[in-house]
Amino acid sequence: MIKKKFLDEHFLLNTATAQRLYHDFAKEMPVIDYHCHLPPAQIAGDINFENITQAWLYGDHYKWRAMRTNGVHESYCTGDKKDWEKFEKWAATVPYTLRNPLYHWTHLELQRYFDIGEVLNPSSARRIYNTASEKLQDPSYSVRNLLRKMNVALVCTTDDPADNLEYHIQMKQEGFEIPILPAFRPDAAMNADNPVVYNNYLDRLEQAANVSISSYGDLLKALKSRHDFFAQHGCSVSDHGIEEIYAEEFTAAEIEQAFSKVRSGKQLDLTELRKFKSAMLLQLAEWDWERGWVQQYHLGALRNNNSRMMKLLGPDTGWDSIGDFSQARALAKFLDKLDKQDKLTKTIIYNLNPADNEVLATMAGNFNDGSIAGKVQFGAAWWFLDQKDGMLRQMDALSNMSLLSRFVGMLTDSRSFLSFPRHEYFRRLLCDLFGAEIEKGEMPDDIEWVGKVIQDISFHNARQYFNWQYLEKGVEARLRV
Known part of the structure; x- marks a missing residue:
């Protein structure tokens, strides 16, 4: 069996027919998101997040549960620690989320939004934080443009x-x-x-x-x-x-x-x-x-x-x-x-x-x-x-x-x-x-x-x-x- 590269273009597509179905038929279809909890105020204001912690960790109880399970103190989840410190704890948790959907979601999001192919861990955390945060501050990464980027x-x-x-x-x-x-x-x-x-x-x-x-x-x-x-x-x-x-x-x-x-x-x-x-x-x-x-x-x-x-x-x-x-x-x-x-x-x-x-x-x-x-x-x-x-x-x-x-x-x-x-x-x-x-x-x-x-x-x-x-x-x- 040929070993596949993590999260390549054929991720989860294990046959040639599956690859054709996805790339020729499914990939470019627009997205109708008929149930979500996005804050309308942020879309109306077309805000830019200051950093990836604000976009990723504020309000995300999926990540908080994983961090708590990994022994991270609540101050880094919902508490008053600085945004970089919270991200650093999340980056230290990610390697332990193998086989949890958070591992796939995290790296899909880094790829699709930021063109970051690097795996998130403590050694890559600062580079990824800086690159993603810099992009998020650009007008092209306002929340409305994030929706446009995903063909919503x-x-x-x-x-x-x-x-x-x-x-x-x-x-x-x-x-x-x-x-x-x-x-x-x-x-x-x-x-x-x-x-x-x-x-x-x-x-x-x-x-x-x-x-x-x-x-x-x-x-x-x-x-x-x-x-x-x-x-x-x-x-x-x-x-x-x-x-x-x-x-x-x-x-x-x-x-x-x-x-x-x-x-x-x-x-x-x-x-x-x-x-x-x-x-x-x-x-x-x-x-x-x-x-x-x-x-x-x-x-x-x-x-x-x-x-x-x-x-x-x-x-x-x-x-x-x-x-x-x-x-x-x-x-x-x-x-x-x-x-x-x-x-x-x-x-x-x-x-x-x-x-x-x-x-x-x-x-x-x-x-x-x-x-x-x-x-x-x-x-x-x-x-x-x-x-x-x-x-x-x-x-x-x-x-x-x-x-x-x-x-x-x-x-x-x-x-x-x-x-x-x-x-x-x-x-x-x-x-x-x-x-x-x-x-x-x-x-x-x-x-x-x-x-x-x-x-x-x-x-x-x-x-x-x-x-x-x-x-x-x-x-x-x-x-x-």
Whole structure:
């Protein structure tokens, strides 16, 4: 067996057919990133990062978890150490990330953005830091130009109903050629677990909606006004990050009583909470159907497990894990309630527990009614699963239980402007999967048709599924295949 060079042009492409599929069909397709956490303010301001630490390590809990596991003190992760010192600790950690996806991502990003082919380690750290940081300070490396460099055609951010969307509005008024669209993420409006936190949020929502919220009806009125506001400013996607789907039976009186109880500062019991969240999910889904939006459900994260660090640093700082929630029965019940009223809109369901792959792949098939291709989707490998093994297992389950050819493809789910090579990573694995089976005689050697399927999964399926008219004006010139 011939030893291959690390991260060469045929990285992850183990057959000649896979190489042809990637280089001739997938490589140059534009990127639709329909779910991420990029800060709209930074795109609107078209900022330049001062150094690679700011672009790479600020807010990246993937790297923080690896550094902590490698024995790095918190002051170098989320703390007050200088940017170079933080980078130095990350460079010392990278050699220990072998076989972790961070090793591939780190070096793909160095290559694709900075043309740096050197392996990052303590001896190369200063050279790489200086070279990358100098480039990042150049106007050609502003955040908008980073998006252009990666051939990004559209981005969907993740936005709370109380957000005023000022930066999305600004970018649209400026005519920025890459649409930056909001996604409606109403998790905080559902999470009535902590009365103090919840009521503080409702006070913020009152101001945004200009509605006094003293009853459940008031809450719905406020949320509906924000749903409408988001739609007016280009939103056509909702997103829910929840442990599991809630599908309890409830009465209107029970939900009114539960809301009044939590609004008065009292703790809801588990039954009341589950019924309240069930009512909210159904109402939000019906609004999405009325608007023809795509709704997304990210299921299975067990969040904020380290209470000490949660208190010290807050959420989204790297203390979450895969949960083992039972998903199938409630998910079936929830989707069926919407479907039997003909109020089930296009839906993407993501799992964080790989044990749920086949569950979700088959669940989607229960509600694909032939109205459109892939109406209910088993979503891309997400969070802890968006790595080589996780992506392949997701694609295998989707292939075996449904139609991989109708899949809407990859997303970054990232807060980093340097994360877009994850789309390349996915496309390389996709091409290797098809290429290997062609060469084994398990698939016809019809390169043109297989190449079309590859392009559909990489770009066209998402383009058609989300029906974003924004893409029709300028994207044809960017389809360089």
